[in-house]
Amino acid sequence: MKDKLFIGLSALAMLVILAMLALILGNIFWFGKDRLSWEFISASPRVGMTEGGIFPAIFGTVALVFLMTIAVMPAGVMTAIYLEEYARADSKMVHIVQQAVANLAGVPSIVFGLFGLGFFVNFVGRGVDGLFFGGELNYGQPAILWASATLALLTLPVVIVTTSEALRAVPREIKEGGLALGATRLQNLWRIIIPSALPGILTGGILAVSRGAGEVAPIMFTGAAYFLPYLPTSPNDQFMELGYHVYVMATQSPDVEATKPILYSTVLVLLALTFLLNLLAIYLRARLRKRFAEGR
């Protein structure tokens, strides 16, 4: 009897979650689908964002996430490799780094945004300008480079934690097997451990991308623009981004009511894009897994 009650309750909880998800997705799809057109995803906004498309925001989002991935993956993976494979598990240093990573994951994203503004834009950027451009304003302003660096910092804990878990999941027997054949630690790492852990490491990448693509707060002060008539072509350009575009249209537009249909469609595109990025990464991971299962 108690069993049945519990099963019923947990099933109900699951249904509530599913219903909410269906409601949100259904709502967005229903109100967003009418404005979707080729023009919408290939043109720039016009007439105070009530007409035209959102291509610059799509482009900016993809570019931002791409740059972020390039920055976060090597740093995160190498940190995890150091923590798991080289540092002694009981050292104070490892403990401190692990605590720092855990705390980093708990920091609100707006704080990352302010940190990005203070550190990357004002400190690093201004410093670069002072050193290489004689004080002329080039990098000491919000830019896609600084926004992706800020996002990389935000997603770093995800990558470190998932990579650590992937490395830990490689069986001890396999790690020892390589060493017992006379492999150096570096050879063992490159030829046995990393290939075995690669699908798990990619999972970290997937999670980082999903997280990064949906964040608005960290990029508000560090590079996202309200409206730009051009696409970013240099790392110190500003950019438009889907999440920020949604925020802008919902709160800053001259005519909020008129932008509503576009708002829905933009959210739909943002969801679809995140979903696609995920799908791509999952496909890559599945192919890798298959390759290892077949042993190529």
Place this chain on the structure above:
Amino acid sequence: MEVMGEEVETLDKLPQIRLDTPARPESLPAEKEKIRIEDFSFWYGKTKALDGITSRVYQNRITAYIGPSGCGKSTFLRCLNRMNDLIPHTRWEGRIFLDEEEISRPSLDLTALRRQVGMVFQKSNPFPKTIFENVAFGLRIAGEGNLPKLSAAVEESLKQAALWEEVKDKLERSALALSGGQQQRLCIARALAVRPEVILLDEPCSQLDPISTAKIEELLLDLKSRYTIVLVTHNMQQAARVSDFSGFFLLGQLVEFDDTRKLFTTPSDKRTEDYITGRFG
């Protein structure tokens, strides 16, 4: 100091434990020493896992170490190729020699040692690679990139491990698709491919069925003409079937070491007798 004193005292009461001369010299004509272990003790942190082990491993012979779980026999085996170096907070005293070279010194080149002293683990551990790449791994990391040479070495190793006939048509398949017994023979082939002088086997059959076990035992008897083999097992019948020399470990001490027939028929220590007659362990 008190603890140490006590231990030494206990040891003195048991003359069989300390074999400063080769076991039963009168019955062992012309055996060539391959590994010499001298008064070797080993600690994990503060726990003493091995206590003053003195033993010999003879060339082209199978030496088996038996004993109940946790008696230190695996720790002992892993000292012979320094696998324990991977574990933090370990230390040792005493010395181990391979031929005349001391392999227990801290400055030793471990990769070179492990090429000389191969190891097969309790749980078969093929890499998630093809059968071919598994066997070729040791040679590849040693810098051999010549494919004909690698192919020849892979074939020879698989033949020595009595696996060639079963896998010759599927060398490019994943090693993980093989059966448990085949995987373990693959691991033996992988160890043989780097042409070691000594092969250490840590309970190689404990997870295998009787038929696979019989195949591996037969294989070991074949291999001893070319290699020196050290086998750790808790399976006494196995030790009795395949080994030439046996040692009995108990609570970190080598209670008795002797010719296998002698150890199993007329053990000189009461504890050995109790163990092999099944009174405990």
